[in-house]
Amino acid sequence: MRQHHTIDSQTQLVDAIKSNDSEALKSLYTNNYYKIEALVLKNSGTKEQAKDIYQEAFISVWNNIKNDTFVPQNETALQGYLYQIAKNKWYDVLRSSQFKKTNLMNPTMTFEDKIDEEENEEEQEIYKQKLKQAMEAFKVLGSPCKELLTTFYFEKKSLRDIAEKLNIEETTARNKKYRCMEKLREMVLASKP
Amino acid sequence: MEDNSNISQELLETIERYYNGSMSKDELEKFENKLEQDNVFKSQVEDIKTLLFGIESQSLKEKLDEFHKEIPLQEQTVETSSKVRRLDFWKYATAAVIVIGLGCFWFLSGSSNERLFNNHFTPDPGLPTTMSSSDNFDFFDAMVNYKEGNYQKAIEKWEKLELKQPENDTISYFLGVAYLAKKEEASAIKYLEKTTQTSNSVFMNDANYYLGLAYLKAENTEKAIEHLEMSSSDDSKELLKKLK
Numbered sequence: 001m002r003q004h005h006t007i008d009s010q011t012q013l014v015d016a017i018k019s020n021d022s023e024a025l026k027s028l029y030t031n032n033y034y035k036i037e038a039l040v041l042k043n044s045g046t047k048e049q050a051k052d053i054y055q056e057a058f059i060s061v062w063n064n065i066k067n068d069t070f071v072p073q074n075e076t077a078l079q080g081y082l083y084q085i086a087k088n089k090w091y092d093v094l095r096s097s098q099f100k101k102t103n104l105m106n107p108t109m110t111f112e113d114k115i116d117e118e119e120n121e122e123e124q125e126i127y128k129q130k131l132k133q134a135m136e137a138f139k140v141l142g143s144p145c146k147e148l149l150t151t152f153y154f155e156k157k158s159l160r161d162i163a164e165k166l167n168i169e170e171t172t173a174r175n176k177k178y179r180c181m182e183k184l185r186e187m188v189l190a191s192k193p
Numbered sequence: 194m195e196d197n198s199n200i201s202q203e204l205l206e207t208i209e210r211y212y213n214g215s216m217s218k219d220e221l222e223k224f225e226n227k228l229e230q231d232n233v234f235k236s237q238v239e240d241i242k243t244l245l246f247g248i249e250s251q252s253l254k255e256k257l258d259e260f261h262k263e264i265p266l267q268e269q270t271v272e273t274s275s276k277v278r279r280l281d282f283w284k285y286a287t288a289a290v291i292v293i294g295l296g297c298f299w300f301l302s303g304s305s306n307e308r309l310f311n312n313h314f315t316p317d318p319g320l321p322t323t324m325s326s327s328d329n330f331d332f333f334d335a336m337v338n339y340k341e342g343n344y345q346k347a348i349e350k351w352e353k354l355e356l357k358q359p360e361n362d363t364i365s366y367f368l369g370v371a372y373l374a375k376k377e378e379a380s381a382i383k384y385l386e387k388t389t390q391t392s393n394s395v396f397m398n399d400a401n402y403y404l405g406l407a408y409l410k411a412e413n414t415e416k417a418i419e420h421l422e423m424s425s426s427d428d429s430k431e432l433l434k435k436l437k
Binding site for chain 2: 009012013020022023025026027029030033034051055058059062063127130131133134135137138139149150153154155174175178181182184185188
C-alpha cells in the first residue's frame with residue numbers, strides 16, 4: 001500500500017521535472033548533493049569538482065527524464081539514479097589520464113548518457129556538437145531575448161503571461177519571440193566551425 | 194546547423210507544437226508524413242529542435258548555480274539530528290508517562306468501549322518522508338510534524354492542502370488518523386468516511402479499521418462493528434472478537 005503511494009510520488013516528481021518545475025528541480029538538486037560530495041571527497045576530489053560532476057550528472061538525469069529513457073521503478077529510484085550517474089562520471093574522471101597527469105577535469109558537458117547504442121556514433125557526435133553550439137550561443141544571447149526565451153521555453157509560461165508582465169500586446173510578444181529565435185539561429189550559424 | 198534559412202514564424206510555431214507534444218493527432222500524422230518525405234524539411238525541424246533543447250539545457254545549467262547556493266549547510270543537519278535525538282528522549286519519556294497515566298485511568302474509570310479504544314489505538318506510522326517532490330513538499334512537511342506527534346500542526350497544514358485537493362484520499366486519511374490521535378473522533382470520522390468513499394483507495398483497509406476505532410470511541414458500537422467488518426486486517430478481526 002505505502003509502496004504504491006510512493007511510486008505515485010515518483011511519477012509526480014518526474015512529471016514536475018519534465019515541465020521544468022523550478023521547485024521540484026531545486027529540491028531534487030539540494031536534497032541529493034551531499035551524498036555525491038561525500039563520495040568525491042572520499043575519492044581524492046575537491047568540493048569544486050564534486051559540484052561540477054554533480055551538475056553534469058543532474059543535467060544528464062534531467063535529459064533522460066525528458067526523453068523517457070528513465071522511468072522510476074521504486075520509491076527512491078530517481079534519487080538513486082542521480083547518485084549512480086554522478087558516481088560513474090566521477091569514476092570516469094578518476095580513470096582518465098588527464099586527471100592522473102594534471103589533476104584537472106574537463107569541465108565541458110558530456111551527453112554520453114543520451115547515446116543510444118544502435119545509433120550511429122558519428123551522427124551522435126554531430127548532434128552533440130550542434131547542441132553545444134546552441135547552448136553556447138544562447139549563453140551569450142542579449143539579455144532581453146535571453147530572458148524572453150527562457151521564460152517561454154524553459155519556464156513554459158504562456159505568451160499571454162509574458163505579454164502581461166512586459167506590459168505589451170500578446171502579438172508583440174509573439175513577434176519578439178520569433179525575432180529572438182531568428183537572432184539565436186543567426187548566432188549559431190555564425191559560430192559554425 | 195545548416196543554413197536552411199527562412200524558417201517562418203508559422204513553421205517555428207508548428208515545430209514548437211511538435212516539440213512539446215501538443216499537436217492534434219491529425220496534425221501530427223501530416224507532420225510526420227512530411228518529415229519522412231522531405232529531407233530539407235526534416236533537417237530544418239531537427240535544427241530547431243536542437244535549438245529548443247539547447248535553450249532549455251543552458252537555462253537549466255544556469256539555474257543550477259542558484260540552486261547550489263541554497264543547499265543547506267551540513268553543520269545544520271548535524272545539529273538537527275542531535276536535536277531530534279533529544280526530542281526523542283522527551284517523546285519517549287512523555288509517552289511513558291502517558292502510558293502509565295492511561296493505565297491508571299483505565300483501571301479507575303472509563304467504559305468498556307473507551308478501554309478497547311485505548312488498548313487498540315496506535316496512530317498509523319505515517320509515510321516515509323525522504324521524498325522531495327515539490328507538489329508533495331507541504332504534504333511531507335506536515336508528515337514530519339505528524340511523526341513527531343505534533344498532530345495539531347500536521348492537521349493545520351493538511352487541512353490547507355485538503356481545501357485545494359478535496360478528492361485526495363491520502364490527505365483525508367491522515368487527517369482522520371491525526372484527529373483520532375488527538376482523540377477528536379467526530380472530526381476523525383468525517384475525514385475517514387471521506388477516504389472510504391474513494392473507490393479503490395489504497396487506504397481502504399486501514400481507513401475502515403480506524404473508522405471502527407473512532408466509532409468505538411464515540412460509543413457507537415454498531416457502526417464500529419460495521420466498519421471493522423469491512424477491513425480485512427488482523428487488528429480488525431481481533432477487535433471484532435472482543436466486541437462480540
